[in-house]
Amino acid sequence: MQAKVRTVAFQGVEVLPVDVQVMIAPGTVAFAVVGLADKAVGESRERVRAALRALGLALPPQRITVNLSPADLAKEGSHYDLPIALGLLVAMGVLTKESVGGFVVLGELALDGTLTRVPGVLPAAIAAAATGRGIICPSACGGEAAWGGFRPTDDERRAVLAAPTLLSLINHLRGQQTLAAPQALMAEDTVSYPDLAEIKGQETAKRVLEVAAAGGHNLLMMGPPGSGKSMLAARLPGLLPPLEPEEALEATMIRSLAGEGGDGRLSRRRAFRDPHHSATLQALVGGGLRVRPGEVSLAHHGVLFLDELPEFSRAALEALRQPLETGRVTIARAAAHVTYPARFQLITAMNPCRCGHLAEPGRSCGRAPRCGVDYQAKLSGPLLDRIDLCIDVPRVDAADLALPPPAESSADVAARVAAARTVQRERLAAFEKKAPLPEIEPEPSAGLLSERARSWSKPRCNADTDGAVLAAIAEPDAEGRALLTRAAERLGLSARAWHRTLRVARTLADLDGSNAVRRLHIAEALSYRRAESRPALAA
Secondary structure, three states: OEEEEEEEEEEOOEEEEEEEEEEEEOOOOEEEEEOOEOHHHHOHHHHHHHHHHHOOOOOOOOEEEEEEEOOOOOEOOOOOHHHHHHHHHHHOOOOOHHHHOOEEEOOEEOOOOEEEOOOOHHHHHHHHHHOOOEEEEEHHHHHHHHHHOOOOOOOHHHOEEEEOEHHHHHHHHOOOOOOOOOOOOEOOOOOOOOOHHHOOOOHHHHHHHHHHHHHOOOEEEEOOOOOOHHHHHHOOOOOOOOOOHHHHHHHHHHHHHOOOOOOOOEOOOOOEEOOOOOOOHHHHHOEOOOOEOOHHHHOOOOEEEEOOHHHOOHHHHHOOHHHHHHOEEEEEOOOOEEEEEOOOEEEEEEOOOOOOOOOOOOOOOOOOOHHHHHHHOOOOHHHHHOOOEEEEOOOOOHHHHOOOOOOOOHHHHHHHHHHHHHHHHHHHHHHHHHOOOOOOOOOOOOOOOHHHHHHHOOOOOHHHOOHHHHHHHOOEOHHHHHHHHHHHHHHOOOHHHHHHHHHHHHHHHHHHOOOOEOHHHHHHHHHOOOOOOOHHHHO
């Protein structure tokens, strides 16, 4: 007998359909899995056999062939266990073809027949709903699958079946039991962020942190050890507004592909990723033997904090240049090109030199100024050109430490940031309504979620704007343009630096409640650009 069950394969965020074809025929007793399957898929034979035995079922003493079609598409992961098991049950006559024909099936089987969590259920559910199918998955992934876009009016064959065990799923499909429908729930944001009021002194750094939060700008903080750089970065998530529903869905989809789906609840909290400086290139941008999203994608619509920036490998840092510009990262392999979204805010911190005391009063650097030159030379000009805000964070004086805590808290700053972000969102929505952005043509090999790639490049704050959008919203007044022109000539600003200065100036105007970008905003934005030759190195 033959049977066919629909499942999926993942290439980045693309969900590609896969048919699990099962045939039981006379011949030598065997259980073969073909179709370019990796080791995890090949091992499903033992898990399926043990799970069926736990139910009191035995495989027929015949030749069993499982073909994963299309055969030239690489199959990875353990989520093929359940579709293979259901295909065998249909071929054995335990289930009917109609009972599983309208579903996309994912799930890993334990030896006792329990269904365990698998990654990628949310994008698979979105793809299934787009094609008018339901989805069968483990109960641990039910809340995640419920966000796939299924409507309450959909019939049972277009719904989410989340089963705790293979036995309960069989009973449901045979009409002997009813599985409860999973609920699409929002996560309660109970995380308590450190308060900005705990930091004494560093008023300039606090101002720049507010500007970075308001416009989504990249930030570099340079200062001696103990000056508060990491403390400032840790308080940034408490200043950022919650994710919009579309942003939350995209961020959760990436976490689902990485196996970090949690309890399946959709969270509106922005990610804050802070990898150690020993992280490899693959860990930062994605890749590996089995391609997985990296830190830049896991920080999608959130913050990527790189402490001790020059200690990261040069190759890993240079790999950030493309995602910072395009908002996505493409991992090229011989078999396929995998693309992940990566619209993140880069926050970095570093010491001025290896010992950290370059040009610091009361301390000496034994190799100054060569120590600072060599240390800062680890950062390339093109990478620094992509950072909008660069500030020095000096050591806090004892007099500042003795003062009482500042009166302004993170909640006060977050209110101003939220107001500025609301203005930006409304402005960009009005501009897009008047002049819709050109659509991104999907690649010829794109899967069921290719249309979502269009939203990755959609500007959501000032830091994302470019081209005609930036020219329309950030055109300075006559005095501001004259100042920017003179500064560009004297400082040798690149075209990228010119545009990034305009973005920062637009954010400063939003924080001031000004519709126009004035000379004052241009001057402050220019003060945050990194000078080509720092005074500390000129000594």
